[in-house]
Amino acid sequence: MKNYQGIVFDLDGVICSTDRFHYLAWKKLADRLGIPFDEQVNNRLRGVSRMDSLEIILEKSPRTYTQEEKEKFAEEKNAAYRELLGEMSPADLSVEVRDTLDTLRFRGYLLAIGSSSKNTPFILERIGLGNYFDAVSDGNNISHSKPDPEVFLKGAEMIGLDPEVCAVVEDAHAGVEGAVRGGFACAAMGDARDDPRAQWHLNSFSDLKDIFL
Ligand code: BG6
Ligand code: MG
Secondary structure, three states, rough: OOOOOOOEOOOEEEEEOOOOHHHHHHHHHHHOOOOOOOHHHOOOOOOOHHHHHHHHHOOOOOOOOOOOHHHHHHHHHHHHHHHOOOOOOOOHHOOHHHHHHHHHHHHOOOOEEEEEOOOOHHHHOOOOOOOOOOOEEOOOOOOOOOOOHHHHHHHHOOOOOOHEEEEEEEOOOOHHHHHHOOOOOEOHHHHHOOOOOOOOOOOOOHHHHHHHO
């Protein structure tokens, strides 16, 4: 195998599980606006930025909204979402994830985050990983969301590595696409596990220990 030196991790659905919170917060907004919203629509939001997610939800709206209204809706959803995130604690970081990250670090890999979420610093803080990663590239430092590769390219740049020697770990099809477009090898898990564009298909996060030796 190639000599990989760094790993860029997606956050939501890879390091921790925030799916339910996203769902509940979007559902609250959709219900208020009288827009049908279910788990199936929620699945389409995985890896997609907040504003792009809102556009997907509004596809089923009987009326159109101005940009200003849309920004208010996104803020409303985020306030509800952050309230739910406030309930998270280091107990929401699984032993499996923590142990795998520690093992990879011990083996000498540089570890970065590549997430579309603007709440990344808050979430990392909540689960006790506030200062853990060598670099954090997130929704606050990019202008193009996944499937654009920007967030991963910036993450690799922050740890001083070329994409060719970095792998990306993703649970969203949009993220796998972004990784591959950016020239990264990708380990896919969860919803995106069987994505044929990924080089590795993980049944579990700890499978990474058998890949990056
Ligand atoms: C991604 C999630 O990590 O972040 C998406 O998978 C979410 O569902 C996106 O829309 C943006 O998150 P935030 O926290 O900036 O609203
Ligand atoms: Mg994800």
